[in-house]
Amino acid sequence: MRLVLVDGSGFIFRAFHAIPDMTRPDGVHVNAVFGFCNMIARLMKEHTGSHLAVIFDAGRMTFRNRMYEPYKAHRPEAPPELVPQFALIREAARAFGLPSIELDDWEADDLIAAYAKAALQAGGEAVIVSSDKDLMQLIRPGVTMLDPMKNVPIGEAEVAAKFGVTPDKVIEVQALIGDAVDNVPGVRGIGPKGAAELIGQYGTLEAVLEAAKSGAMKPGKRRDMLVEFADNARISKELVKLRDDAPLPEPVEDLALRHWDDAVLSAFLDTNNFKSIKQRLALSDAPRAEAAAPKAEAAAFGGYETITSMAALTALIEAARQAGFVAVDVQTDDRNSLHGNLLGIALAVAPGRAGYVPLGHNLGLEDTPQLLWPDALGALGALFTDVAVLKIFHDAKYNLEVLTRAGVAQVAPLDDVMLISYAQDAGNFSHDRETLARKHLAHELKSFDSVAGSGRARLSFANVPLAGASAFAAEAADVTLRLWAMLKPLLRVNKSLALYELVEKKLIPVLTAMELHGVxxxxxxxxxxxxxxxxxxxxxxxxxxxxxxxxxxxxxxxxxxxxxxxxxxxxxxxxxxxxxxxxxxxxxxxxxxxxxxxxxxxxxxxxxxxxxxxxxxxxxxxxxxxxxxHTSFQMAVAATGRLSSTDPNLQNIPIRTVEGARIRKTFIAAPGCSLVSADYSQIELRLLAHVADIAALKESFARGEDIHARTASEVFGVPMAGMDAATRRRAKAINFGIIYGISAFGLGRQLGVGAGEAKAYIDAYFKRYPEIRAYMEATKEEARSQGYVLTPFGRRCWVPRIKDKMPQLRAYAERQAINAPLQGGAADIIKQAMVKLPKAMARAGLSATLILQVHDELLLEAPDDEARAAAELAREVMQGAAEISVPLTVETGIGKNWGDAH
DNA sequence: TACACTACGTAC
DNA sequence: GACGTACGTAGTGTAA
CATH class of the missing domain: 1.20.1060.10 (Taq DNA Polymerase; Chain T, domain 4)
Incomplete structure (x- = not known):
């Protein structure tokens, strides 16, 4: 453990006086805050420990004032430009994801001493970031100091230059010198020089006083003063001596460094107009991710609180603000977010510290009355919109839909543990909370059945005895928080951060709107x-x-x-x-x-x-x-990055047969509206041409040719012009076969020909498009060596059975490996389009809204007079959603029903 | 009665 | 056995 302790209070004053005045657009002075942010940014980059805390003074009155009333009594009031910056600096610490620590009755220096001691006791070391001379007494093996303004270490040499003694004698010297500013009396007539000389000679204050009293010291003014003001010296020593026995508001292991949330920090820096810092952080290296995870397994599970008073709720919310993050999990009476009613909200602010706020439970006689939702909403709503507090969910879409329906207007910023897991581990295991807890925390969650019963005995969650319900709900939030601490840093390690932040996370509100809107x-x-x-x-x-x-x-x-x-x-x-x-x-x-x-x-x-x-x-x-x-889109199910759709599945509505198409025609636009369908043409084949870098195929797409006809021409050696439908159909089947990881048997079955004939087609195909072979081999090798393959946009698709000893399973895995980058790449592209489209519509002044996604198709509902413009804009956005080496083309259609919109 | 499993078929 | 990804329904067998 390398615990970095930042002397926040000391820094504020020093930065305020050292840095020229600066104000943000609203006139608030922020020069000390700016200095603080700069210092923290540098610290995170150059002096990162494993743990870090910023320590502040809690107030003016401390135990030292009771000991000696005049202590720090005549300090001038802080200048008015500085006063607002005290709060802002704490906010800055939160934005950087750093714990701020302060404790009534204790000065920051004492807390620093206590934490340094704790670090040593834990077998670690401490770095005190301060230039305060009062802290120099703490320097010892394992405890060092760093001057935050000059960015230089303070060691024995610096202490010797300042006090003329080694660090362990500093308080002896200070006791003699005193401190006029803080009203520490010392001994009149003795300054730094004399004090150092005396301590150097006698060793300790008591030895000096004894020598003066007993006459061992040579007579004179100095000896007289020592005798007269001996008690002053003793009380001075008590005043300057730092106590290391302060209770630690947060256990030292909870101070493990974690990475800040980009969105939160960015918002804070924007608010304060600190463009240079923002720029610098974006360019600079991030702190080591492995240092970023707090010890999620340290605290025990259980012992949660049931929150039934506003006081308790407010306390928990304040803890969330202190932490800068909070895990949130709603409980409902239905697994479907569009049907379930809000029954309660669980909040977790630290591993092992969580509470459940029942709101709609049917209580037993012995239960304390639950809070009223409007009251709780008042407090929680502010938390949900507090830009400095990250709200962490497992399945944010579910939670947001329930909260939205319960009247919550906005929740931001947020993270979604399920999507964090999915972005880096699709295809590897499922991403439900139970699985993730088992896998990453080695913790078995209480099952819903064990709490609510199963079968005919299953109770609505509202009727589950509150104690059990509360424990179940709070544990869910606790686990969510711990998973976040563990998994979020891995996104960067696994190069999945951009996919998560820019695609998956941004899709949440888009899908939420689609589901709530319905078709x-x-x-x-x-x-x-x-x-x-x-x-x-x-x-x-x-x-x-x-x-x-x-x-x-x-x-x-x-x-x-x-x-x-x-x-x-x-x-x-x-x-x-x-x-x-x-x-x-x-x-x-x-x-x-x-x-x-x-x-x-x-x-x-x-x-x-x-x-x-x-x-x-x-x-x-x-x-x-x-x-x-209203369908429910599943964001973390498919092994390739695709969405899926349930309750009902609207991604497999019939279209291919005449009778089936009648079903599709029952999907209609609202009165006065039309349905706009926009679908990517041959997107997976285009991705194949792109990732496998198939010259002939790319050229064909660039020319805008009929790709199946071209394939038929290449493979069967017939001219493009006047091609018969059956030949083209065979080529189409081959193209699909390639995408699926072709086998002669499978293709033969599909075409109704023998495996031998099918093999001849495949050989001919490989001959005309030789790059295919290389792609397939390289992809299989990639899967074998890493266990996963990547889409062109960096999504990891795991192929767990790629090394299975059963040839059949291995062959299956190889086909998955070949298909995943294509299917997954297409999913990445349409997801990016979905993120962009609502904004583009709004910018264009169009009220068309997305209502369905079917893998390569988007369906929108638009007022009749906007339909054409919406279709055009959808085409533009979808075609421009990603840049690959072949053009993306989109076909659109407009109709009063889904069948006619094609 | 409840659940797990298989068979089947729909979409892209 | 069988070319990729999903989900839902009905029938069937088994367990409680």
Whole structure:
């Protein structure tokens, strides 16, 4: 441990007098604050320890005043230009992510002494950043001083020059000299020279006084004064001697250095107009990240507080302000953020220090009444908007949606532990809090089931006995805070910081708005379709059972397989691993081509069953009272960086078949609005051309050619002009196959040709585009050596089974490795577009809003008279979202429903 | 009754 | 067995 102790109070005065006056635009004087920030910035860069604290005086009255009333009694009032800077400097410390420490009744110097002692006891060392002579007595092995203005160390030589003795004799000397400014009397007639001489000769103050009293000292004025003012000397020694037994407001291990939050610091520096510092920090090296993590595992879990009074809430909030960060976790009565009602809020301000504020619980008789939400909101709202306090969530989107619906207007700045994890570990493990706690903290979280019960016995969280609910909720916040301390610094190490800060984090408010806005569906249309499908299914079912010669459940693949391949004895049956007959569409298609009528009828039935249950009925049930459905986008699920969509999944709405397209047409614009669809054309193939640097493919994209036709021309040696559709379709399948990490077997199956023929196509493809091979090999090697592959934008996609000893699993992992940079790169691009688009719309004065994302498509809702402009702007923003070596093209469409918008 | 699992099918 | 990424429904088997 290398504990850096900054003498904040001493520095303020020195900087105020040393630095020319400067004011910020609102007229507040900030020269001392500026000096402080400069000093801290330099300190963080050049003298970084493992731990750091800034120590301040708490007030004027201390134990020394009780000991000797005149002590520091005649100090002049601080100049008015300095007064406001006391608070600002504490704010500056917070902005830098540094703990400020002060304690009533104790001077900063005593706290510094106590912390230095604690550092030594912990087996570490201390660096005191101050030039105050009163602190020189603390210098010893393991304790050094650093002059913050001159940026030079203060050692024994400097102490000797100042006092003429070694540091351990400093207080003896000071006791004799006194200090006029602080009203430390000393012994009249004895100055620095004389004091040093006496202590040098006799060793200690007591020895000097004894020698004077006993007559061992040569007679004269000096001896008389020593005898007369012996008590003054003794009290002076007590006054200058620093006490090292002050209680430590924060344990020394909690002072572990962590990196500041760029957004918080940036905001503070902006407010004070410290452009030069901002510039310097952006350019300078960041502190070592490994030094940045406080010891998350140090404190025990549990022992949390249930907050039921404004006093307790205010205290916790004040602790959050002191810390400069707070982990926040809401509790609701529903896992879905769009349905769940706010039941309480957990706050954690330090590892092991967390509280839960119940707000909507159904209390037991023995429970203290909970706070009223409007009252709590008054206090919490200020915290949520306090630019100097970072709000840390696990799944910020969920929390923000609940808070927004509960009336919280804004929460900033914030961090999201789930996204911090996802940005560097997609594909490696899941990013739920339980998994992260287990993995990074070796801590098993209380399960929700163990608190609320499961199955029929499951209680609403509102009815869970408060003690258990509170412990559960506070632990969640505690764990979130510890995970943040551990994972946030790793972003920089893993080069994932930009992806997190500029893409993932900025997507949070965009998705929040999309989810809350929802998309309108035509419920009447869906109901009509449901009824229609049901009728047609009944008819088809009758046909099927007539053809099969018996009644059975058509929806049961097991029964169907037995009917087809056993009772009817049809050919082409294949058993799966469980011994069941396969009846999927490829099997049924094979039968249908042989003229087996029942197979075709089953396919028809299945299509209708799918559309009815998964889409028509489900969407009707999911629509709100205004006919809008609100999906939930999952930001940390897909292994490649894609979003996914649940409750309901709106990323797999049918479009390919005629009947399926009818479902898509039930997604409609609000009255007076149109839907605008904008989708990237061939974005993954373009990324392939880019990352694999395939000359012919890049050239083809640059020319704007029909890429599948060009591939067909290259692979099959036919001219582009007048190409038949079947040839082009085969080439298209090959292109997709490449993106998926092609195999001859898979491609053959897709094309309905043998593996041998498919292999010939692939060989021809590789011959025409030789760079592909190199890309595939290099990507597999990258995955093998690192365990992950990178998208062009630096997203890490883990491929954990790449070294599996089973060849099958290894081959699968290799295909994942080949596909991930392409799929993930496309995800990165559209996410960047989504971050930019709302701002661009606002700037252009357009009120079009994003409502859905479907991997390579954005769907917007725009007033009719803005639709064309919105489509154009969407195209511009999406095409310009990223710069790669081939052009990005976007196709747009406008319609009253999603089907017609394509 | 509740849950886990399989089979299937929809999207990009 | 089988070219990538997801999610939802229904049927089925097992456990409580």
């Amino acid at each position: 309108m569906v035509d419920r009447a249309d869906l109901r009509a379709m449901s009824v229609e499908f049901e009728g047609r299914m009944a008819e088809i079912e009758t046909d099927i059972q007539r053809l099969a010669g018996q009644e059975f459940n058509v929806g049961s693949p097991k029964q169907l397989g037995e009917i087809l391949f056993e009772r009817m004895g049809l050919p082409g049956g294949k058993r799966g691993k469980a011994g069941a007959w396969g009846t999927d569409s490829s099997v049924l298609e094979g039968l249908a081509e042989q003229g087996i009528e029942v197979a075709q009828r089953v396919m028809d039935w299945r299509q209708l069953a799918k559309l009815k249950s998964t889409y028509a009925d489900a969407l009707i049930g999911q629509a709100d009272e205004n006919g809008r459905v």
